[in-house]
Amino acid sequence: MADTSSTPLLDRSRTIAPPGYNRWLVPPAALAIHLAIGQAYAFSVFNKPLGSLLSGDPANPAPGDWTPTQIGFTFSIAIVLLGLSAALFGKWLERVGPRKAMLAASLCFGGGFLIASLGVSLHNIWLVYFGYGFVGGIGLGIGYISPVSTLIKWFPDRKGVATGMAIMGFGGGAMIGSPLAVALMNQFKGSAPQGVAPAFIAMGIIYLLFMQFGVWTIRVPADDWKPAGYVPSEEHNALITTGNVSADNAIKTPQFWLLWVVLLCNVTAGIGVLETASPLIQETFSDAAMGAGRGVTAAAAAGFVGLLSLFNLLGRFFWSSASDKIGRKLIYLIYFGLGVVLYALIPTLGHNLQLTLYVVVACVIISMYGGGFATAPAYLSDLFGKYQVGAIHGRLLTAWSTAGVLGPLIVHLLHDSAKQKGLTGAAAYQNVFYTMAGLLVVGFLADLAVTAVNEKYQEKGPVTIEAGGH
Template sequence: MPDTSAGLLDRSRTVAGPGYNRWLVPPAALAIHLAIGQAYAFSVFNKPLGSLISGDPAHPAPTDWTPGQIGWTFSIAIVLLGLSAAIFGKWLERVGPRKAMLASALCFGGGFLIGSYGVHIHSLPLLYFGYGFVGGIGLGIGYISPVSTLIKWFPDRKGVATGMAIMGFGGGAMIGSPLAVALMNHFKGSAPQGVAPTFIAMGIIYLLFMQWGVWTIRVPADDWKPAGYVPSTDHNAMITTGNVSADNAIKTPQFWLLWVVLLCNVTAGIGVLETASPLIQAVISGTEKGKGMDTAALAAAGAGFVGLLSLFNLLGRFFWSSASDKIGRKPIYLVYFGLGVILYALAPTLGLGGQLTLFVVVACVIISMYGGGFSTAPAYLSDLFGKYQVGAIHGRLLTAWSTAGVLGPLIVHSLSEGRKAAGFTGAAAYQTVFYTMAGLLAVGFLADLAVTAVNAKYQEKGPVVAEAGGH
């Protein structure tokens, strides 16, 4: 029973009573992830942020921020996502999801507000600190907050559970992209490109929206399990009945193989997502129909493409991770990487040939598997290490995302800018990007192939004792 003497944010106040319907928990997770998933829509700010002084994206002023400078905002946010998830993972397990979700909301919303002032005074360091550093901490804490909770509620459907928890993050841009475009159009008469007031509005909107998750989240009692649930290892001999602590998990080769798996998957996908809007505009501009489109129409097409990728990112997170419940985590990652290599290698040919529809289809499938890689990871970790401290282990694994947050955009910008400097335009400027990402996916394939069951010597001996306020 909840401890009524404890504070409203205390974990004991979130323990569900007998007969609680576990299907009421996923909406709380979605409220957090749909908000922080806005990070995937950051590319819609790239051109407006690059023309705050000139007012014309096509003719930037010498003092305008360059695409590379702006890209670091997103990279810093992703770096802090992984680092904060790793640092605060054990704290989350101790204090429970409600307090962590509130911290996430305050940081994510506050990051927008600080960033808006940086935009207003044209201070790049302040934009980095606000949206990148403070907002990135909110991303990390919010990202892992619902995951271990849902795994505890759905031990019989871990892939479905993690898909529900994380699909909102993939779908966040589906809301964030058109919202940002609409707000910038609304405010463009009162501020350069309408960016600063848009940041303020979005910060407040997301802070309030995330309160639904904060105050509705529930955790199961320590001895709770679904009616009739019997652990099964039918399809995957690597599923453990033991438990490995977060500190011991990082001593295993399996953890680091999965770290490489996530690094390769994220680096490849994030490079496309981070440049989604300018990338599709370049492809469209290379078609006969696209040559007659003005800047506003191309920008709208870019925002639409970001939203479409967000939809497939969302759907892939649920579809692929649910499929992993049937065929196993290791085989599903082999599908992600094997098929991904083919599609990444095919994409440049489609773009250069003006095959816009096929290019979009390939991009959507690629991003669906990118999303699936994220949502399957917590279930993979739970299979290998048990559910004890799986949230903290997941947080440490996300340092691979931090690394990819720098590596992905760095590869994209350096290769594409090099091609542009060599005289290549449109889709041709991104050709080597896709081939490089295909090579990274091949490395990820080999790393997943090497994953085996965790040695029992790393498991906790005797009954697992929960941390204070933990599980």
């Protein structure tokens, strides 16, 4: 091994694992990043406090208090920046290695909170957009992709398990971030309006420190490393390549764009449910439909949202691990095939007021939404090799940004249109679910069309991972 003692601490060469390094240290390092940035899914917990900074009463906002639309825009900016920065910084990440990228992600994500805190203190929404949305969003994008290619290199025998474990953290981050934010705001309520600004400072520092565990634990394997006793099977699977395709070439292939459509459809449909989960279940199972005092309350609806988060997390691990056994293409066909049936079933279950079954079906749907995210890196690695899989994954995540805009737009347009026609309860959401089922059919067909990547796109000659970002 080369002497690296004089090279900078963050240099990729300093992160190459020594012989005997336990690869099971890598998933928790990745989880430390994803559990932190997954807080983004819980941003809505700040909606009411941010909307009543002047009045102090969420039920009676004062003139000049920020509107829900203004506040919601912060999250949209963050998600758009997530996709853009993942696409832009993917090749840089492959070149500098995961440690420097994770450090950058932690500084952006933690720093974003601190800037946003200043925006809250000055009551300047643009500073909140810049802090949490723009700077924090860049942290989300770099953080999301930073451990992915490293995990795939450490676990060539269990790619789905490894990426599922990490990306599961992004689903689980909201389950930590939401109660943490509530606890902090309650703690600081006496010292600042709604306690939001100091809570932002505390969260920025907590997440910055928490992520350092990932930064300093992560290691990349040596180029010639492979798991002890690991012998790639000779059994032929046409979709799994032994070659390597660069990120620049990958986007020239139809397979990349088919997967882009696959992810777009999966995420758009899933966001449709997540976006409306609380009002959806309250309107469908209202007192008017169920009988006085028997309808789903706001507190119970919050429980439904929490349950969906849990299945979002579990699905990321379960489905992605299952894809190691049955293959990526088939698992996406299951997401979409089963998804079409379940999405189409939801309105009927709502009409028949079958609450338990309704909740179970929604949980399965969201588990497959999470599974779609977690299986994507392994699918990309199968098709394009591990050479620049992090950068390719980053570019694929622009589908997420697109879906983040498209999903809520479709839901709001169809729901508003149903309301204008006088439809209520389950009927008001019927077309939303049928449209999402239609989207899943498109995703099914796109996945069905995926074939092996033409060898002309592969790198000629041997590639070194360290040169991956040239």
